[in-house]
Amino acid sequence: RDDLPWWKSATGYQVYPRSFCDSDGDGIGDIPGIISKLDYLAELGIGFIWLSPVYRSPMRDNGYDIADYRDIAPEFGTLDDFDRLVAEARARGIGIVMDLVVNHTSNEHDWFRRACASRQAPEHAYYIWRDPGPDGGPPDDRTAIFGGPAWHWVEAVGQYYFAYFSAHQPDLDWQNPDLRAEIHDMMNWWLDRGIAGFRMDVVSLLGKDVDTDRLEEGPYLHEYLQEMHRQTLAGRDVVSVGESWAVTPRTAPLYCGRDRGELDMVFQFNHVSQGWDETFGKWKPKPFDLVRFKRVLFDWQRALADDGWNSLFLSNHDLPRQVSIYGDDGRWRVRSAKMLAIVMHLMKGTPFIYQGEEIGMTNVAFERLDQFRDLEIEGRYAEMMAQGLAMEDFLAGANLSGRDNARVPMQWTDGPQAGFTTGTPWIEVNPNHAEINVAADRADPDGVSANYRTLAGLRRRMPVIVEGHFAPVAEDDQRVFAYTRELDGERLVVIANFSAEATGFETPDELVGEGECLITNVAPRTAIEPRLNLAPYEAFALRYR
Numbered sequence: 001r002d003d004l005p006w007w008k009s010a011t012g013y014q015v016y017p018r019s020f021c022d023s024d025g026d027g028i029g030d031i032p033g034i035i036s037k038l039d040y041l042a043e044l045g046i047g048f049i050w051l052s053p054v055y056r057s058p059m060r061d062n063g064y065d066i067a068d069y070r071d072i073a074p075e076f077g078t079l080d081d082f083d084r085l086v087a088e089a090r091a092r093g094i095g096i097v098m099d100l101v102v103n104h105t106s107n108e109h110d111w112f113r114r115a116c117a118s119r120q121a122p123e124h125a126y127y128i129w130r131d132p133g134p135d136g137g138p139p140d141d142r143t144a145i146f147g148g149p150a151w152h153w154v155e156a157v158g159q160y161y162f163a164y165f166s167a168h169q170p171d172l173d174w175q176n177p178d179l180r181a182e183i184h185d186m187m188n189w190w191l192d193r194g195i196a197g198f199r200m201d202v203v204s205l206l207g208k209d210v211d212t213d214r215l216e217e218g219p220y221l222h223e224y225l226q227e228m229h230r231q232t233l234a235g236r237d238v239v240s241v242g243e244s245w246a247v248t249p250r251t252a253p254l255y256c257g258r259d260r261g262e263l264d265m266v267f268q269f270n271h272v273s274q275g276w277d278e279t280f281g282k283w284k285p286k287p288f289d290l291v292r293f294k295r296v297l298f299d300w301q302r303a304l305a306d307d308g309w310n311s312l313f314l315s316n317h318d319l320p321r322q323v324s325i326y327g328d329d330g331r332w333r334v335r336s337a338k339m340l341a342i343v344m345h346l347m348k349g350t351p352f353i354y355q356g357e358e359i360g361m362t363n364v365a366f367e368r369l370d371q372f373r374d375l376e377i378e379g380r381y382a383e384m385m386a387q388g389l390a391m392e393d394f395l396a397g398a399n400l401s402g403r404d405n406a407r408v409p410m411q412w413t414d415g416p417q418a419g420f421t422t423g424t425p426w427i428e429v430n431p432n433h434a435e436i437n438v439a440a441d442r443a444d445p446d447g448v449s450a451n452y453r454t455l456a457g458l459r460r461r462m463p464v465i466v467e468g469h470f471a472p473v474a475e476d477d478q479r480v481f482a483y484t485r486e487l488d489g490e491r492l493v494v495i496a497n498f499s500a501e502a503t504g505f506e507t508p509d510e511l512v513g514e515g516e517c518l519i520t521n522v523a524p525r526t527a528i529e530p531r532l533n534l535a536p537y538e539a540f541a542l543r544y545r
């Protein structure tokens with residue numbers, strides 16, 4: 001289909017540059033390292049890379065605190081390296097999608113330096129400042145995502161600035177049209193370099209009004225996204241994905257509806273946060289509940305069935321390893337990793353693989369607080385203790401749900417430092433690289449990555465996977481994840497046993513039949529019987545004859 005946007009039939013792959021591949025032995029991944037792995041990624045069959053931030057940054061939040069939007073962090077390389085990455089990737093049919101972090105800058109950005117020096121500086125008005133409250137303290141007692149207060153005093157201007165994430169990440173004032181124009185210019189500067197689009201960090205915060213405390217999905221959000229689209233994305237063949245922890249199936253069409261002129265899709269998170277505790281959040285997750293999990297994912301499928309578009313993912317650099325959370329990272333690691341991929345990639349939407357997911361990388365188990373590097377762990381630690389969480393429980397929570405699980409180095413080999421670096425890595429490698437690594441997985445025709453390659457290939461050649469109508473099956477089944485896809489008379493069924501137990505499944509009548517097995521993680525099936533006996537974590541997709 002010629003009118004189908006390329007990113008609907010492509011598989012995305014997220015690279016977290018700091019942890020992907022280090023070419024110069026300084027212990028930090030870099031752009032030449034990524035270039036050296038492009039053949040590997042091409043072989044996997046991906047269509048584009050979402051590159052986490054590579055801009056110049058003091059790296060308080062590993063690049064989600066940008067000090068210069070038009071330069072590359074020296075530890076990652078140079079602008080020439082970046083241009084080479086774009087060209088080399090394109091030569092392999094892979095687009096480079098940049099991370100756009102414009103809710104805030106680093107406090108080391110020149111704009112912010114000038115903003116702090118004088119109220120008269122034009123850049124002062126790029127940020128959100130308020131006078132002290134009646135008692136001379138901060139304007140209010142709002143707190144930041146990564147802990148501590150959201151307002152910070154700057155003596156030279158006699159005002160507080162607003163920083164929703166951390167003091168090192170002052171929020172930009174999107175209500176200022178000059179600031180918006182600066183951002184649009186910068187976006188066009190990158191788009192003109194040939195990138196394939198943007199993943200937009202915390203996009204739902206851009207329309208905020210701090211005075212009325214409407215931060216998420218605030219009053220100006222869609223006006224600004226439409227303006228941004230007109231000024232930058234319109235008429236270019238690129239993809240845009242907005243990240244939002246606030247978006248719901250009800251609001252998603254506002255971002256990515258066909259006539260909205262805003263974004264192509266959103267990253268939503270309610271399928272992730274449905275498992276969190278009411279008080280302690282992700283640090284103390286509830287036992288996994290498949291029915292609840294399916295309900296969220298199926299709601300999204302329904303909400304964007306005919307207009308808008310879904311992103312499909314379980315992992316990213318902010319989330320723990322999916323096989324450890326939703327699968328089994330012990331005995332059934334390989335099989336359950338494949339099951340998760342089959343179930344996610346065959347729903348309607350664009351699937352995203354997070355580096356290492358394709359070989360079934362697992363969570364780490366740190367024993368001490370000082371092994372972690374994430375500023376979120378640091379910031380939340382004090383708070384959680386104050387709320388009465390015991391140290392052991394905090395460590396257990398951090399090991400289960402912390403962001404560093406995704407950030408330990410990519411496991412390329414069973415050699416020293418997992419083949420990630422010849423130096424000392426900025427964060428420890430997972431000792432299980434001795435067993436779990438790219439070299440070993442690729443050598444195995446039944447490895448996890450072989451399964452991902454098959455999925456990416458099926459997607460490229462089968463329109464029913466891209467565009468087929470989605471219908472859930474057995475929504476209340478507590479162990480089985482099943483659905484169908486249908487397009488122009490072609491019908492697929494996907495069935496997975498989301499448990500470590502052998503499980504019987506009473507097949508609904510309309511699904512009984514013979515067909516061709518497109519993919520499986522156990523033995524190929526040629527028919528769906530009225531009663532299926534599913535092996536632990538078995539998953540397969542069948543095309544009906």
Ligand code: TEU
Pocket residue numbers: 061064065101145165201202245317318376403
């Ligand atoms: O994440 C948005 C965000 O809300 C997360 O910080 C989330 O609250 C947290 O990960 C839950 O544990 C984006 C980026 O993906 C993240 O890496 C950045 O730290 C954050 O924005 C600030 O830019």
